[in-house]
Amino acid sequence: MSDPNSTPVPRRKPWALTFLGLLTAAGLIAMPFLAGTPAPEKMPDAVRFIGRFHPVLLHLPIGVFALIVFQELAAMFRRRSEGEERASLVPLFFGAASAIVAVLAGFLLYQGGEEFVGSALVERHLWGGLAFAVAAVVTFLTKAWTLSTGGRPVFYRVLLFGSVGVMGFTSHDGASITHGENYLTEFAPVPVRKVLGLKPSEPKLKEPTAAPVAASVYAGVVAPILEQRCVQCHKEGKAKGKFRMDTYELLVKGGKEGPGLVPGKSAESNIIVRIDLPMDDEEHMPPEGKPDLTDGEVAILKWWIDNGADPAKVLADYVVPAPIQEAISKLVPPAKGGADASTSDPVPVGPDDALKAAVAGLAKEFPGALTFESQQSALLTFTAVSLRANLDDTIFQKLDPVIPHLVTVDLSATRITDQAVAKLAPAKNLKMIRLAETGITDAAMDTLLKIPSLESINLYGTKVTDAGVSKLSAMPNLKRLYLWQTAVSPEAIKALKEKLPGCEIIAGIEA
Ligand code: HEC
Missing domain, CATH: 3.80.10.10 (Ribonuclease Inhibitor)
Known part of the structure; x- marks a missing residue:
């Protein structure tokens, strides 16, 4: 055991390492700028070939950093010997190096993948990955300096935990790209959702309730129509026109063009304006190729907006004109095992x-x-x-x-x-x-x-x-x-x- 009071052995300062490390970090950050907008077409197959290894390689830095954090936490309780302390530099080097390799492969995947061009989530993931690789390099250098100067590892620990935070965030983005957003939290229990600040899981809004007595007209009738026809393109992570329709507040708030709806005035409500455009108009909603709303659905939306677009009112609060009443009853796909399995022809939402x-x-x-x-x-x-x-x-x-x-x-x-x-x-x-x-x-x-x-x-x-x-x-x-x-x-x-x-x-x- 070394005595902390003994004269410190002079050690070489890691200048060369620092120079190389910072050069690598600068190179990583410059990479997207040097490469410019991806043009997947010009990419040789080799780019895609190597890029496809990204999902494999990325587990290396994750695993290594998990180990480092574990060891570091243990070191807070039990001082490490000097030899152990020095040895901990090895996994850190390997972690940083594997992070760089994973990021490079990811970058090639991005450059060669037409499907990634223009996705904000993918871009955030790219920058997150780069930030993590740079942070890993800096963390490694900080550790090397801490060791050579014999300083306290406070700064190093802050950097380490910070890097791992960035890694977690970025991994989550990556998982969202492959598995879709909310993949992890979709089935989270209520207390977990609360901690994460998520709204209560949506109890299959897709099927309008047969008798919207208790549910508000919004939740029971309007939201399910929007859910079926619009929300796939207007939701978190995929807000076309910067417009989300998956909650009442966001529906009213609207997008780039202003409010989504004006309570009391369907003719001035952007969603109705878009729906009413002729089919061959480019701005018609839903866009060409997607199933259009039925006349009944359009009538219901207009009626609801003209009557104040109240999010809370239930059907009994309104005097419902007969045609609307009929349209609502037609909307309703009979509940499983329900009585009349006749009229409606619901659009398949998931694969049958x-x-x-x-x-x-x-x-x-x-x-x-x-x-x-x-x-x-x-x-x-x-x-x-x-x-x-x-x-x-x-x-x-x-x-x-x-x-x-x-x-x-x-x-x-x-x-x-x-x-x-x-x-x-x-x-x-x-x-x-x-x-x-x-x-x-x-x-x-x-x-x-x-x-x-x-x-x-x-x-x-x-x-x-x-x-x-x-x-x-x-x-x-x-x-x-x-x-x-x-x-x-x-x-x-x-x-x-x-x-x-x-x-x-x-x-x-x-x-
Ligand atoms: C297949 C995807 C898709 C579906 C489904 C879809 N939209 Fe859109 N929507 C878009 C795109 C893309 C834009 C942006 C381009 C534009 O403004 O036309 C957009 C823009 C809009 C805008 C303008 C938002 C703003 O403020 O810029 C409104 C309003 C709108 N949609 C309403 C609807 C309604 C209502 C439905 C359902 C009946 C719907 N959309 C269904 C893709 C979709």
Whole structure:
């Protein structure tokens, strides 16, 4: 044991380590700026290949830092010998190094993933990861200095616990990206929810109550309509137009364009204005491709707003006109085992058993290629990345039964042709399609035109020409079009840009 009063052994100061560490930290922070906006199309496959290791690698720093924290807490109660103290630098070095590796892989994943572009959550996760890696490096350096100067480890401990805090926050964001938000807390018991400041778990609002006697009209009738038709795009973590509709307060508060509703005045209420727009108006809500409200639902919303949009009033507080009464009764999907299982035709909110069975059946044909967008979703993602040359038009036909449920489709580098694309015409939910490096031609554009929900089309390295691509100017929701390495001329791209001002065209040539 070393005696604290003995003259300290002079130790080398970790100047070189500090220099290297700070250089690494600066490099990490500069990385996103140097790389600029991700352009997944220009990324070689190697980027995606390495990026996919991010979910594996990230567990290393988490595990290592958990161990360090555990040891540090123990050291607060039992002083460590000098040798032990020095040895604790090793896991710290390994922790910081593995954090850097995990962050680098994550960065490549981000650079190569079209689906991540523009997501605020993903960006926050990226910066959180970088912050953690930098904090880990600084923590390591602080420990090295504490050891060499023989100082007290107070500052080091603050940094360590701070870094681990950042790590926890960032890991949670990461989990939200893969599993959807609220994954961890969805089934949390009430006391836990209280501590976390969450609202009480929503008792399946989706099914309007048969007799909204006790529930307010808002909770029993209005909220379920909004839940079915609107909330998927207007909620925490996915507030389109900065507008959330999942609570009464936020519904009234509105978004970028101002209040969501004006009590007493349905005609001046933004939600009604949007719902009443003609179907082919780009601003019509819900957007094209999503099931529209029924006349009855619209009538109920208007009636409720015109009568003050009170969040608390129950049905008995109103004099309900007959048509509204009827609309409300039609709304109500009969409670399970209820008496009249007649009229209504509820929109499937989650995947039903038939769809699940169909997807499970296709898993043999397309292992790992067909997945649900999220647990609560009836929408599917299809990616042929692992099938590549094994996928041709004949095999693709097997997807027929699930086509209407597809939301993203990646057929890059497969052997499919225009014929397979033609099968996608009924994919009314499709938002993103990648046809890069396939044998498709201009004829495929005629099919894509039939899918107005499309927001992103990738035609990288295909035989499309000016004639085909110019037709895409009629696509109402197109936000991104990849034409890198095609024969499309700069003039055609310029003309397209003029017709589609809201669409980013990635072509690799100046237009
Ligand atoms: C598929 C996703 C989606 C669904 C479903 C959806 N919206 Fe939207 N909503 C958007 C997008 C995207 C925007 C932003 C673009 C815009 O303003 O048109 C938006 C914007 C809005 C805005 C403007 C907010 C503001 O202040 O800028 C209102 C109001 C609105 N939606 C109402 C509704 C209503 C009411 C429903 C249900 C009947 C609904 N939305 C369903 C995607 C959706």
